[in-house]
Amino acid sequence: MAYEKTWSFGSINCGVPSEAYKIQQILLLNIKNILLSSGKWTIYGCCGLNNGGTLTAPSALPDTTDRWKVYTDITAPTSNSLNTPLGWCILYNSTLNLYFALGMTYLYNGGYTALFFTQTAPTLSATTTWYPTLVSNKIGWSGFNLQSYYNNAVRYITHYAYTSDGHFIVWNTGDLLANSQLNFIGLLPIAPSRSVDATPWVFIWTSSTTINTDVFSSGSSMCFVPLLSPNTPTNSIFLYPGIWNSSLNILDLLYDDIDGNINMFPILICGTTTNAKTLKGRLQDIYWAPYHLPNGSAMPSTGQIEYMKIGPLMIPANSNIIR
Amino acid sequence: MTYEKTWTFGSIVGQITNVPLKVEQDTLLNIKTILLATGKWVIYGCCGRNNGGTLTAPSSLPDTTDRWQVYSDIACSGNKNLQVPQSWCILYNDTLKLYYIISIAGDVYLSSILCFTQNTPTLASTSTWFPVVSNNIMWIGNPLLSRIENGKYTTHYTCTSEGHFIIWNTCDSTYIPYSQLNLIMLLPITTSKTSDITPWVCVFHNTTSEVLYVLESTAGPVKCFAPILSPNQPVDSFFLHYRGNINPIDDFITDSADGYINMLPILVYTTTPGFKSFKGIVQDVYWAPSGLVSGDTTPSTGQIEYMKIGQLMIPANTALVK
Numbered sequence: 001m002a003y004e005k006t007w008s009f010g011s012i013n014c015g016v017p018s019e020a021y022k023i024q025q026i027l028l029l030n031i032k033n034i035l036l037s038s039g040k041w042t043i044y045g046c047c048g049l050n051n052g053g054t055l056t057a058p059s060a061l062p063d064t065t066d067r068w069k070v071y072t073d074i075t076a077p078t079s080n081s082l083n084t085p086l087g088w089c090i091l092y093n094s095t096l097n098l099y100f101a102l103g104m105t106y107l108y109n110g111g112y113t114a115l116f117f118t119q120t121a122p123t124l125s126a127t128t129t130w131y132p133t134l135v136s137n138k139i140g141w142s143g144f145n146l147q148s149y150y151n152n153a154v155r156y157i158t159h160y161a162y163t164s165d166g167h168f169i170v171w172n173t174g175d176l177l178a179n180s181q182l183n184f185i186g187l188l189p190i191a192p193s194r195s196v197d198a199t200p201w202v203f204i205w206t207s208s209t210t211i212n213t214d215v216f217s218s219g220s221s222m223c224f225v226p227l228l229s230p231n232t233p234t235n236s237i238f239l240y241p242g243i244w245n246s247s248l249n250i251l252d253l254l255y256d257d258i259d260g261n262i263n264m265f266p267i268l269i270c271g272t273t274t275n276a277k278t279l280k281g282r283l284q285d286i287y288w289a290p291y292h293l294p295n296g297s298a299m300p301s302t303g304q305i306e307y308m309k310i311g312p313l314m315i316p317a318n319s320n321i322i323r
Numbered sequence: 324m325t326y327e328k329t330w331t332f333g334s335i336v337g338q339i340t341n342v343p344l345k346v347e348q349d350t351l352l353n354i355k356t357i358l359l360a361t362g363k364w365v366i367y368g369c370c371g372r373n374n375g376g377t378l379t380a381p382s383s384l385p386d387t388t389d390r391w392q393v394y395s396d397i398a399c400s401g402n403k404n405l406q407v408p409q410s411w412c413i414l415y416n417d418t419l420k421l422y423y424i425i426s427i428a429g430d431v432y433l434s435s436i437l438c439f440t441q442n443t444p445t446l447a448s449t450s451t452w453f454p455v456v457s458n459n460i461m462w463i464g465n466p467l468l469s470r471i472e473n474g475k476y477t478t479h480y481t482c483t484s485e486g487h488f489i490i491w492n493t494c495d496s497t498y499i500p501y502s503q504l505n506l507i508m509l510l511p512i513t514t515s516k517t518s519d520i521t522p523w524v525c526v527f528h529n530t531t532s533e534v535l536y537v538l539e540s541t542a543g544p545v546k547c548f549a550p551i552l553s554p555n556q557p558v559d560s561f562f563l564h565y566r567g568n569i570n571p572i573d574d575f576i577t578d579s580a581d582g583y584i585n586m587l588p589i590l591v592y593t594t595t596p597g598f599k600s601f602k603g604i605v606q607d608v609y610w611a612p613s614g615l616v617s618g619d620t621t622p623s624t625g626q627i628e629y630m631k632i633g634q635l636m637i638p639a640n641t642a643l644v645k
Contacts, residue, residue, distance in 0.1 A: 268565050268587065270567065279587060282588070
């Protein structure tokens with residue numbers, strides 16, 4: 001068994017943040033650094049304190065200046081709003097033809113964030129330090145914590161895996177309840193079911209400490225697959241295997257009785273948007289995991305090829321790097 | 324979208340009849356002819372009348388003599404007992420390391436005998452009896468053709484370059500031309516783990532009731548198996564389909580925007596105690612939307628085309644297979 005994509009892995013120590021909102025700032029900074037390190041994402045525009053200065057936005061886009069040097073560069077307003085001065089950063093991936101806009105929208109209540117993807121170039125707002133204007137066809141998330149669980153005096157770590165095309169999976173763990181803070185943020189590759197869906201992808205996130213298959217079908221997570229013709233992101237869900245007229249839950253199945261092989265089932269993406277209800281394809285390198293397998297469980301390693309359970313998913317991992 | 328395997332297609336047109344025995348004999352003869360034509364299956368032993376003679380079995384195995392020249396060479400024993408003189412034919416595929424033994428049994432209701440094994444069959448104590456097999460997957464059941472009408476029957480086939488096959492009959496009777504969906508399939512599987520080398524699943528389907536669960540249950544008229552080649556033990560299995568808060572097989576016929584037909588992959592999961600495991604995905608065969616009718620095809624892209632047969636979308640070339 002080999003990965004369909006080429007994956008790289010790593011972790012970033014977040015230290016022991018003294019406030020919940022600082023985790024959000026650190027996580028945003030980490031996402032930016034992780035994506036830049038992939039070599040596939042570049043800065044299209046960045047608004048921040050630029051290592052402790054004053055909040056400064058680009059005068060025009062694109063502008064490759066990185067003004068997020070330390071987590072405190074990512075300022076946030078005291079009222080949850082996009083139309084107020086705040087730290088934001090637009091990343092661009094020319095392979096996926098995709099913009100990813102990150103921002104910190106609220107300093108209190110654990111800290112709120114905004115994460116949006118679009119294939120249409122963002123523009124500066126009327127006040128340039130406001131969150132950028134995402135003209136059309138944007139998909140994303142605003143108003144929740146990236147980190148759902150915070151405990152004082154606990155060290156947090158941001159883990160990541162990304163492909164050579166720039167798809168990524170980012171999540172945090174803490175020393176307390178090591179795998180309970182599964183704030184999954186993923187831009188995942190899809191093997192398309194038909195040729196017109198060129199390089200489709202799905203964006204998912206979860207901010208719940210309770211992750212099950214339902215969150216990938218409906219509820220707190222949102223999934224999208226762009227149809228590149230007509231280039232409109234559409235709502236979609238993850239399908240899971242089942243059988244007709246039976247109480248068998250495939251997620252209950254753990255190991256093969258004989259050889260201990262962990263069953264990993266392919267994940268299909270199906271559209272739910274009116275006029276776009278169709279099979280989009282299959283997630284690449286990511287599988288449904290057995291329900292009863294604990295988080296952090298890993299497939300027996302075969303060198304770099306390894307899988308780890310995160311929530312209901314088995315994702316590419318190298319447990320020598322990601323723990 | 325391209326096939327994972329290389330498929331060839333064709334049809335064998337039969338004679339007009341309403342005699343059940345003749346349809347069974349024709350179908351068995353066609354199966355043998357189709358598999359030999361792949362170049363991957365050879366005769367390992369054949370017991371028959373050899374163009375109208377007396378029932379004759381090989382004196383030893385292997386014996387490549389083909390004693391099924393015409394349909395009437397396939398003698399019916401008159402009951403379902405394997406230990407009575409009857410016509411049988413052992414085919415062997417060296418790529419799949421697989422023997423396929425086909426025969427005809429019958430009483431007032433005709434039955435066919437279809438048997439797969441990876442262990443070499445041997446002659447019975449009376450050589451015209453059904454051969455001795457072990458670790459086998461055997462179906463002694465209803466006629467290959469579930470409905471007999473007074474019409475011209477055609478046996479259709481599609482085969483991979485390795486010898487996997489799908490064979491089914493249709494009839495030109497005005498009575499429901501696609502209702503006689505007696506699927507006989509040996510399908511390739513993309514493995515889920517390296518220890519399952521070149522797995523396959525065989526399916527016998529002889530009902531006119533095309534509901535989904537008949538391919539998902541070992542209790543019904545369909546038998547699905549996936550052998551684990553180490554330790555070389557065939558095990559019961561069934562086909563899984565996908566679902567969520569929607570049922571895409573039932574709910575979606577075509578994409579409303581572009582008319583695309585949804586074809587969902589078929590997973591093979593084994594149910595035998597000690598072997599409960601995901602085996603992989605059937606290659607080039609998909610679940611079909613329930614709202615389509617049998618015989619519907621996807622838009623052709625040259626040789627790459629699919630046709631709905633029962634619950635399945637199978638590789639087809641409708642220029643050849645109709």
